[in-house]
Amino acid sequence: MHGYRRIFSFTALASALLFTSCLFDTRDAQPPTPGTGGGCILDTPERAFTCMTQALANQQDGDYERSISENFVFSPTLADSLDEFFNGIDVYAGWDKETEILVLQLLLGDSEATLVDFGTPSREINKNTFVRWSVSYSLKVVTVAAPTDTTVYKGVAKIDVKNENGNWRVTFWDEVATVEGFSTWGFLRGRLKLQLPN
Secondary structure, eight states, X not given: OHHHHHHHHHHHHHHHHHHHHTXXXXXXXXXXXXXXXXXXXXOSTTHHHHHHHXXXXXXXXXXXXXXXXXXXXXXXXXXXXXXXXXXXXXXXXXOOHHHHHHHHHHHHHHEEEEEEEOOSOEEEEEOSSEEEEEEEEEEEEEESSXXXXXXXXXXXXXXXXXXXXXXXXXXXXXXXXXXXXXXXXXXXXXXXXXXXXX
């Protein structure tokens, strides 16, 4: 009798599972819609600026990181590298993509809004797979800390972008001039770098 109950229970369970599985139809996977969920598209030399701008406006580092080459190098102005704030520390030494993204994450974590304006970049070198831009930028940062404070950074940079397997990414950011009355984004980078663990 017990054996009969076990067989009946097992048969009932199997039938229930079979019936349940028939309620759901499988479907073919659909390709993602272009431009959604896949990050900012870097299909032209100008798009690196668009993607970095969107990343900061959205307070997310993903599109910024996608815009930066694995071979990225940052170089500050001479004035920034010698600024007394850094107390003789070569804070900019070995600045690569990893450093850039860690510093960006600190910036986004410390602010409630970040807005960058690259103005109208002009081409200094224009080749099939390489463009050097001259850029006058401004970066507006609204801090999280109370009382909320807004700081604007301005500077002039030469920014190289290179076509890497169909994606135009920033390979070199060379700060070349300051704007009177403003600190550069490079100076802000240096200050944030000091917060990183050694």
